[in-house]
Amino acid sequence: MTKIKSLADLKKKKEDLQSKIALREKSDTPEGRVLVKVAMATCGIASGSKEVMEYMVDELDKRNIDAIVTQTGCMGYCYAEPTIEVKLPDQEPVVYGYVDTRKADEIIEKYIRNQELVDGIIPVNYQTIEKDKEE
Amino acid sequence: MKTLALHILDIAQNSITAKAKNIFIDIEEDTRENRYVIRVTDDGSGMPEETLRRVTDPYYTSRTTRKVGMGIPLLKQHAEMAGGYVSISSEEGKGTRVEAVFEHGHVDRQATGDIAGVIVLLIGGNPEIRFRYVHRYNGNDFSLDTREVKEILEGVPVNDPEVLKYLREMIRENLSGIGAL
Numbered sequence: 553m554t555k556i557k558s559l560a561d562l563k564k565k566k567e568d569l570q571s572k573i574a575l576r577e578k579s580d581t582p583e584g585r586v587l588v589k590v591a592m593a594t595c596g597i598a599s600g601s602k603e604v605m606e607y608m609v610d611e612l613d614k615r616n617i618d619a620i621v622t623q624t625g626c627m628g629y630c631y632a633e634p635t636i637e638v639k640l641p642d643q644e645p646v647v648y649g650y651v652d653t654r655k656a657d658e659i660i661e662k663y664i665r666n667q668e669l670v671d672g673i674i675p676v677n678y679q680t681i682e683k684d685k686e687e
Numbered sequence: 688m689k690t691l692a693l694h695i696l697d698i699a700q701n702s703i704t705a706k707a708k709n710i711f712i713d714i715e716e717d718t719r720e721n722r723y724v725i726r727v728t729d730d731g732s733g734m735p736e737e738t739l740r741r742v743t744d745p746y747y748t749s750r751t752t753r754k755v756g757m758g759i760p761l762l763k764q765h766a767e768m769a770g771g772y773v774s775i776s777s778e779e780g781k782g783t784r785v786e787a788v789f790e791h792g793h794v795d796r797q798a799t800g801d802i803a804g805v806i807v808l809l810i811g812g813n814p815e816i817r818f819r820y821v822h823r824y825n826g827n828d829f830s831l832d833t834r835e836v837k838e839i840l841e842g843v844p845v846n847d848p849e850v851l852k853y854l855r856e857m858i859r860e861n862l863s864g865i866g867a868l
Binding site: 556557558559561562563565566569570572573590592593594595597598602605606609610612613621622623625626627628630 | 688801
């Protein structure tokens with residue numbers, strides 16, 4: 553039987569990772585990185601945002617795209633979940649709706665790699681529901 | 688929400704919104720007592736009693752982007768469907784604890800689902816928050832504390848994709864080791 557992984561083994565892997573990260577930091581500044589935010593509220597989770605986020609983390613790493621993938625709350629586009637916001641360096645963020653892993657692949661290949669806009673953008677809208685929550 | 692793991696992901700988002708620095712996720716499975724307990728405890732902002740009374744109401748939400756809040760109501764529904772209940776306690780400035788209890792063997796109890804993926808997603812998306820995850824299964828247990836992980840990593844970011852992948856596999860192997868997967 554193979555040994556179950558433990559934190560002790562992670563320690564051994566650490567040095568490998570340290571050199572990889574040092575290399576990356578030399579080549580890039582944080583502002584130069586792609587920022588992906590996955591909407592992860594109840595509506596997003598119920599629609600599959602977990603799978604989309606996992607896909608983004610794994611695939612961007614596999615395809616050697618230096619990106620930060622984080623979570624955000626509900627942007628009010630519950631009908632279009634899962635939604636993700638992609639911000640390329642020096643550009644306005646773009647929100648995509650109805651993102652599944654296939655759409656995510658298209659966004660990585662076309663938009664993130666080549667700045668080609670992909671179908672499924674949610675237009676910018678500054679309205680929220682009435683502000684009756686003034687405190 | 689199709690699985691209990693997704694409920695945990697959802698409930699933990701509330702803790703994150705409440706600016707928690709420490710989030711404890713405990714799962715206790717006891718097949719002999721026929722109990723499956725999920726507990727999410729945080730040191731976030733907490734809620735006043737008035738809010739606490741309203742959180743199980745689907746028409747209550749703290750958001751302004753939409754008018755409904757289904758997270759807690761759905762968890763409550765799913766717990767009650769499986770012979771259990773949800774209890775929430777909270778103190779302003781101290782934090783909140785959400786506990787969901789299910790009958791372990793109830794036909795309508797949802798499956799655990801990809802709990803390893805959920806824990807790793809929470810860690811990866813919120814590297815500055817300390818997560819402690821304890822999973823007990825009939826007396827055996829597995830625990831993971833990101834404070835320990837960070838000590839071991841000595842500056843390597845805990846949200847590095849390779850670290851996350853490793854943690855995911857580690858959780859899966861250990862859970863199947865204690866019989867919980």
